[in-house]
Amino acid sequence: MSISELMRSCISTANKWSSSRAEAVFGDDSPEARQIQRRFKINSAAEYIGVSRQAIEKAEKDGRLPPADYTDSGGAAPRPIRKGYTLSQIDSMRDYFNTQPHRPMDSEPVIVAIPGGKGGCYKTSTCANFSQWCSLRGYRVLVIDIDPQSHLSMYFGYHPELNTSIDDTVLPFMLGNKDDLSYCVRNTAWPKLDIIPSHLQMQRLERELPVADIPYQTHTMLQAGIATVASNYDIILIDGHPDLGMGTMNMICASDVTLIATSTEVNDINSTTQLMALIADIYDENSQLETTHEPVVRVLPTKLGGISSSSQANLRDLMAMWPGLPLANGIRVTDEIGKGQRRMASIYEQADEQRSSPAAWKRANDIFEATFTEILEDLIKPFWRG
Ligand SMILES: Nc1ncnc2c1ncn2[C@@H]1O[C@H](COP(=O)(O)OP(=O)(O)OP(=O)(O)O)[C@@H](O)[C@H]1O
Numbered sequence: 001m002s003i004s005e006l007m008r009s010c011i012s013t014a015n016k017w018s019s020s021r022a023e024a025v026f027g028d029d030s031p032e033a034r035q036i037q038r039r040f041k042i043n044s045a046a047e048y049i050g051v052s053r054q055a056i057e058k059a060e061k062d063g064r065l066p067p068a069d070y071t072d073s074g075g076a077a078p079r080p081i082r083k084g085y086t087l088s089q090i091d092s093m094r095d096y097f098n099t100q101p102h103r104p105m106d107s108e109p110v111i112v113a114i115p116g117g118k119g120g121c122y123k124t125s126t127c128a129n130f131s132q133w134c135s136l137r138g139y140r141v142l143v144i145d146i147d148p149q150s151h152l153s154m155y156f157g158y159h160p161e162l163n164t165s166i167d168d169t170v171l172p173f174m175l176g177n178k179d180d181l182s183y184c185v186r187n188t189a190w191p192k193l194d195i196i197p198s199h200l201q202m203q204r205l206e207r208e209l210p211v212a213d214i215p216y217q218t219h220t221m222l223q224a225g226i227a228t229v230a231s232n233y234d235i236i237l238i239d240g241h242p243d244l245g246m247g248t249m250n251m252i253c254a255s256d257v258t259l260i261a262t263s264t265e266v267n268d269i270n271s272t273t274q275l276m277a278l279i280a281d282i283y284d285e286n287s288q289l290e291t292t293h294e295p296v297v298r299v300l301p302t303k304l305g306g307i308s309s310s311s312q313a314n315l316r317d318l319m320a321m322w323p324g325l326p327l328a329n330g331i332r333v334t335d336e337i338g339k340g341q342r343r344m345a346s347i348y349e350q351a352d353e354q355r356s357s358p359a360a361w362k363r364a365n366d367i368f369e370a371t372f373t374e375i376l377e378d379l380i381k382p383f384w385r386g
């Protein structure tokens, strides 16, 4: 077998592996087949809706809300037990109780870019999990994948070899061939969480954007595209590739908040200072690049280990070097993220029986809770307060 044949055969096997994993869990490998199996007990549904459990029970009893779903308890003496609520049911109840957390009508959606100069520093998993965490709370979210490796897209079932083409990405708009981005916005299994997927050919952006016939400067095309669909959302998240190229410049210029994912492993600092240098150059007063605003820039520490680990010592150094930039709550390492990817269900999608153990799930949940609360409360919501 020639090396070329060997490589093609490896690619084909990898694609079949991806496809068969999706088929095993969802029946087929299309994004539409994806379903979230998790149901929410009444207490946690009440918390996500922002009312008391009693308010839900009373509204169901009075017929103001549809009756709750019941299932059979099984066992020797089966009895009906509450089945729990789906995410769509929870969102409909928010409509009924008038507790949707949407941004004020006179405000703009907040655009958050999560670049990171080093591969594997948790950019994509932060983007995917934060988008779901926000959706769980009722926010209208758009995630935009511009990484040619398309891992964010795959969290939502969009796979560059199986069901997505380059025409389903931002590339046609960015090369001046479309008037708005509505052609590439896709649904996910999550209510009010949409995605613009990526594709392996997104790499063409780097070559073709500089010579494209486009109405705006090259580094602002993504910002122009987002403006065409932004009114539908509260929060827009952009996940990119670990480089300093066109895609990264576009995501920074489109953003209100740029969170530089920074691994707290040794030897990761240059990847972050390189991104800082890029940002400094873009917004320098002598820069030739036109921009509309400066983003808030923060550092998101990732890959944190235990209290006495080297990563914690590195974090202390980052905090001393760049006071005020690193978030107070970085992201710790948990194998539940990788296990969730194998199960095709993130920690927010997993039903009780899909979790490794209640304790492991809770630990992973706690890791993200602190970081995501800080991003929402301290970085996003201030934009809506004016
Ligand atoms: N909190 C976590 N704990 C442990 N592993 C994690 C965590 N978050 C992500 N991972 C794993 O680390 C790997 C890299 O994560 P991720 O894909 O988010 O990084 P990335 O910065 O987007 O990488 P790339 O530069 O390739 O785009 C993935 O295999 C993911 O499952």
Ligand SMILES: [Mg+2]
Pocket: 123, 124, 125, 147, 151, 152, 239, 240
């Ligand atoms: Mg990634």
